[in-house]
Structure formats: structure tokens, C-alpha cells
Amino acid sequence: MGDRENFDVDRDRDRVNYSTSMASDWRFGVGNVANSMVDSYVTNFWDHSNSQNLGFCDINIQNNGGSSNMNVVGKDGFSYGRGGHDHRTLEMGWNHASSLLKGDNNAFLPNGPAMLPQSLSQFPGDSGFIERAARLSCFGAGSGDMVSSFGIPQSMNLYARIGETMQGTGDALLGHGLRSGALGGQSHKSDPNLVEAAKDDDKEMSLQDDKRSENLAVSHEEGKQALGGSANESDRAESSGQDDSPMLESTSGEPSNKGLSSKKRKRIGQDADKDKANGSPEQSGADAKENSGSRQQKEEGKPTPSTKGSGKNAKQGSQASDPPKEEYIHVRARRGQATNSHSLAERVRREKISERMKFLQDLVPGCSKVTGKAVMLDEIINYVQSLQRQVEFLSMKLATVNPRMDFNIEGLLAKEILQQRAGTCSAHGFPPELSMAFPPLHPPRPGLVPSALPSMANSSDILRRTLQPNLAYLNGGFKDPNQLPEVWDDELHNVVQMTFPTPAPPSCQDLDGSGSGSVPSGQTKTEP
Amino acid sequence: MRNQEGSSVKEEFLRKWIRGLRRYSCEKKNMSFLERKKAIKLSADLAMASTRDKTIRWSQALIANAASENVCIGSSSAPKKSSRKKKMMLMRRSRARVKSVKKEMSSARCIAKRLMEKRTRKLKNLLPGGESMEDGCLVEETLDYIQSLRDQIEVMRSLLTASQLIINPS
Numbered sequence: 001m002g003d004r005e006n007f008d009v010d011r012d013r014d015r016v017n018y019s020t021s022m023a024s025d026w027r028f029g030v031g032n033v034a035n036s037m038v039d040s041y042v043t044n045f046w047d048h049s050n051s052q053n054l055g056f057c058d059i060n061i062q063n064n065g066g067s068s069n070m071n072v073v074g075k076d077g078f079s080y081g082r083g084g085h086d087h088r089t090l091e092m093g094w095n096h097a098s099s100l101l102k103g104d105n106n107a108f109l110p111n112g113p114a115m116l117p118q119s120l121s122q123f124p125g126d127s128g129f130i131e132r133a134a135r136l137s138c139f140g141a142g143s144g145d146m147v148s149s150f151g152i153p154q155s156m157n158l159y160a161r162i163g164e165t166m167q168g169t170g171d172a173l174l175g176h177g178l179r180s181g182a183l184g185g186q187s188h189k190s191d192p193n194l195v196e197a198a199k200d201d202d203k204e205m206s207l208q209d210d211k212r213s214e215n216l217a218v219s220h221e222e223g224k225q226a227l228g229g230s231a232n233e234s235d236r237a238e239s240s241g242q243d244d245s246p247m248l249e250s251t252s253g254e255p256s257n258k259g260l261s262s263k264k265r266k267r268i269g270q271d272a273d274k275d276k277a278n279g280s281p282e283q284s285g286a287d288a289k290e291n292s293g294s295r296q297q298k299e300e301g302k303p304t305p306s307t308k309g310s311g312k313n314a315k316q317g318s319q320a321s322d323p324p325k326e327e328y329i330h331v332r333a334r335r336g337q338a339t340n341s342h343s344l345a346e347r348v349r350r351e352k353i354s355e356r357m358k359f360l361q362d363l364v365p366g367c368s369k370v371t372g373k374a375v376m377l378d379e380i381i382n383y384v385q386s387l388q389r390q391v392e393f394l395s396m397k398l399a400t401v402n403p404r405m406d407f408n409i410e411g412l413l414a415k416e417i418l419q420q421r422a423g424t425c426s427a428h429g430f431p432p433e434l435s436m437a438f439p440p441l442h443p444p445r446p447g448l449v450p451s452a453l454p455s456m457a458n459s460s461d462i463l464r465r466t467l468q469p470n471l472a473y474l475n476g477g478f479k480d481p482n483q484l485p486e487v488w489d490d491e492l493h494n495v496v497q498m499t500f501p502t503p504a505p506p507s508c509q510d511l512d513g514s515g516s517g518s519v520p521s522g523q524t525k526t527e528p
Numbered sequence: 529m530r531n532q533e534g535s536s537v538k539e540e541f542l543r544k545w546i547r548g549l550r551r552y553s554c555e556k557k558n559m560s561f562l563e564r565k566k567a568i569k570l571s572a573d574l575a576m577a578s579t580r581d582k583t584i585r586w587s588q589a590l591i592a593n594a595a596s597e598n599v600c601i602g603s604s605s606a607p608k609k610s611s612r613k614k615k616m617m618l619m620r621r622s623r624a625r626v627k628s629v630k631k632e633m634s635s636a637r638c639i640a641k642r643l644m645e646k647r648t649r650k651l652k653n654l655l656p657g658g659e660s661m662e663d664g665c666l667v668e669e670t671l672d673y674i675q676s677l678r679d680q681i682e683v684m685r686s687l688l689t690a691s692q693l694i695i696n697p698s
Contacts, residue, residue: 349664356667363674374640377647380670384654387677394684395569398691399562 537579542683544575570594576680586669587676589657 333339357376361367364383367376548571574594577587651666652658655673658666 352664353667356664356671359671360667360674363671374643374647377644377651380674381647381650381654384651384670384674384677387674387681388654390681391572391677391684392569394681394688395572396565398568398684398688399564 538679538683540579541572541575541679542687544578545572545683548572548575572680572684576676579679580672580676585661585665586656586658586673593656 333344338344353373357373360380361376364376364379367379549568573590577590580587648663648666651670652661655661655666655669658669661669
């Protein structure tokens, strides 16, 4: 986190440096630096403009570890470019400085200077302030492998905190920077002191800015990488820097002349935006999206999580995102929800589905307590499977029960059932209870049984005989039994006209042909 | 939805079923047990399907399937050509609406989605002609199918009981 803050500060500083002056004073600084690293740093930082410091930092970067330097430089240049600054001076500074500082092999230098340019660019133009910050950065820059007398590792964090504090409150930062700068300026030997002092100050300040640093963390990953300092990290920083560059551009499109406060405000606002953008992709599960990408998305479309959520929420991917259907339903977007046509249609679809699921809940037994589509679907699947199995089983049973009976007989029996059922006038709506046991046929029809058995032999006769009572019962013996098909059709018609009540025990009939069978208790007969 | 017409639907189903059975009986006198069972079931299914509107997909698909598969028992029921055409039209219409599923990275939401996809796929397999249905349509058809199945089962069970009682009066 400290690294990120450092980076941020550096960036601000860089901008300011560029804007303020590109005097050639940096050359002087370069010359001084040649004497001793520390001295040159200190003096240069104190005496020269921000760009000088920049140059120094760059020089240091260059001199220390060619590849890493280059990486850092490249990265810095990159960030600079993004920031909209002319980084030519920076490069120049680097070029010059490299010739001067050759003995420095500290690894920390790249880190510090790397941080510095970026932060510097973003800070408003208080040259002294920036000098101090730069110095601090140089002091504090560097990863753990720094062996320099600066006591780098701590100072790096220090710098980070300082950057943080700078972000937070300008005045406080100023004072802080002054303090640390003064300390540094007085004696470079007092690095530990400086470090400690800065540390203490930082601790005070850091509390305020922790949150902001978190906000900045994402956007300033680059700086963090830079602060890491190693060659590996620089590579990483490069890539992340590229990621961040569009972000930087988007966030810091303003001229560097603006004051720190305004920049801060914009940055904070944008960071908040970024945070939200970061949050929403996480919500919607867009893991692959980079920060910049997600941010841009967020900036494009007001909608926010609901859009992404709706996009991802479809039960079956993009199957759902149909354009509005044939019937045009005017849907109003609810507050805080996406107004995208796709998401609207999807929302309508989803509501439709949930409505149907409610129906299913009523239909499928044992689903009333279940919430959630997945479990409900499971239950529905089980139920449909069981129903299908029941059909199969029943058909099998029917096949076994009447293995020798003609289908006609079965049909006739069914007819009879219908006729019996017609006896009850009440019409029961759906769903009739499946579990309701079919009331056993009351007094069985002995007459029918013997007649049924020999049906194989002489189906027509049997049919006639079996039908006769029914016919007589139903129609008062109107039809000629021989005209079976016609009767059959007529019966069917009758059946259709009848209501289809719940199973009722059929009346008992005997072969005598008595028109009226015994009425089961409680049942009344109605005419067709 | 179908509450009011429950009884009439069952009547219609039974009527059609009987008609189908009659047709089978006309065609073949002696059938094996399995054949009988198949015939019974098929005629029941077809009857059930025919009670539904043409707009209901699963019923049309069921009929089309039965016709195209040339199910069992030498049934020369509905002219196969028309059924096949119906089936093609049905499939074509539904296929046009199917969208491809996007690929996504793994996350909680994606996992949930995958679970849902698994289940909907299962449901689609259960439902006749359900493979080419979308979400909303699928739920509707499932609803209808469940109702029809229940009707069918009830009628069949009552017929079974009746016939059982006739055979075994004790």
C-alpha cells in the first residue's frame, strides 16, 4: 500500500514538475550528483527545480541496473505520456544523468526515481514541496534489497505514506514534507532520523489516508510495482502500467496546472468511481475484466450492476436476451435499474418465468416450501419423471389385466365408467385428487363377468349383451344393439356431453336388463 | 388454467383413447403383452396430446414423434406425411428462437447458471419436443404437460380399476 501511495505522489509530482519549469538547472544537479550520491541528491533536490529532481531520479534509475532502469524509465515515460506530459525532458535528464552517476549500483534508486516522476507529475507546483517529496522519494525509494545508507526499506514506506498524506491534505502534507525535507536537507547522515521522523509523521497522517490509499491502490498499481523495485517487478509494472495508462488518461486528463486539491478531488471522485466499477464487475462475476475496462464500461452506461447482473443472470446465457417479443409490453425501468432494452426484456422474461414457477409450485406437490429455481426445477423434474413412470406402469397393468380382452371391451368398460360417472352431477374441477382411491366398483356385476370371459369367443354377442343393459340404462333401450358402432358413437357423444365427475361407484347391474341398477348410496343418477 | 375444463378434458381424452384402442383392435387381434402395453400407452399419449391445442408444443411434438418413429403396431393412424411436416415446422420455428449460450468464466454466478442449465436440460429431455424450447416456453410447456399427465394417469387408473373389478369381482 505504501508503494501505491508513493507512486501516486510521484505521479503528481511529475506533472507539476513538468508544468512548472524545465529549466536547465537540472544539469547542475547532475553535476553535483557526481560527487556523492547522497550529497548530490540532497543538494540537487534542495537547490533545483522539480524537473531537476526528476532528472536525478531518472539518472539514478538509469545507472542502477540497466534493464531495470530501462524498464522503469519506459514505464515512467509511459505514465508520463499517459498523463499527457512531455517526457522528453525526463529522458533528457536521464540521458545526462546516466553519464554522471555510474558508480551507483543500488537497486533502490530505480525504485525511488521511478516513483518520483509519476508522483511528481501529479502534484501541483509547489517546487519546494516537491523537492522535498522527491528527496524523500529518493531516500525512501527502494525495496528491501537496498543496502544504501539511506535506510531505504523504511523510507520507501515512508514515502508511500507521505504520498498518501499528500493526497489527503495538502497543507498537512506540505508541513510533513517540509519537516522531512528539512531533516534530509540538514544532514544526509540523518537518514535514520529522517526516516524516523517521517515515519512518525506518516503514522499520524496515514490514518486519514488509508482509505484513500486503498482507493488509489488499484489505479496506482503501477507505482506499487515500481516501488517493488526489482527487475521482475518492473516488468510487472510495465504491464500494469499499460493497464493503468488508459485509466490514467481517463482520470487525469486535465492540465497539470491545476491545483493539488482539484486534482485530488477529481482523482478521489474517479477513484470512487473506479471502486464502484471494481465492485460491480466483481458482483457480476466479470473476473476477466480489467480495471480500466470495467471502469470504462461503467462510465459508458449508467446502469451498473443491474446491467451486468442481468446479463449474467440469464438462466441460460444469452438465450434470454431476446429483443422485445412480438407483443410489445411497455415496461418501465425501475429506479436504479438498467434501462437497456436487453435488460428490460430480460427482466420481463424473468418475471414471467417466476410467475410460471409459482404455478408450478402449486401444481407440484411438496414445492410450496421450496424457494429458488434450481431446487424447484429438481422437484419438477422428479415429478414429471414419476408421472411418466406412472403412465407406463398403468398401461402395463392394463395390458396385463385384460390380456385376453379385446380393446373393444376395454373401451366399453371405459364407456361404462363414464356412464357411471355421469351419475353424479357435481363436476369437480381440476385437479382431482390422484390419491383419491377409485371407489371400488360396488356390487360387482356378476352378469358382466361371465359375459366378459367368453368375449374372446364371440365378442359381438358379448358386446351386445354387455352393452344392452347400459344402453337400456342410459337411453331407455332406444338403440338396436346390433348397431354397435352407431351406438358407440352416440354413446361417445353422450359421454362428451356429460360432465366428467370424480370417480363414483358405478351402479350394479345384472343381466336381467333391468333398466335401473342399484344406486350406490348417496349417489344420484342423472340423465344424459 | 385448466381447472374448469378438467373433467371435459378427461372425457375427451378417454374418448380419444378408446377410439385409438378400437383402432388397434381392428388391426390386430392377437398381440403380445408388450405390444399391448405399447399400444395402450401410445394411444393414451396420443389422445392426451390431441386434447391440447395446436399451440402447445409438447403435444405436437409427441404426435410427430409417434408418427415419425412409426411406433409399433403398424399403426396407420394419422397420415405420416402431415405429421412429419408438422414436426418439421415445429422444430424449425422453435430452433429459430434458440440462442447460443455464452461461455463464461467460473464464478459463483456461473456455477449457479451451470446448475440451472443442467436442470433445464434434464427437463427438456423429459418433455417431448422440449429440446428446442426456451426458458419461458419451457416452463409453460412443463406446466401443461404435468397437467395432462395427471389427467391421463387418472383416467387410466380408473379404467384399470374398473377392468380389474370386472375381471375379479371379489
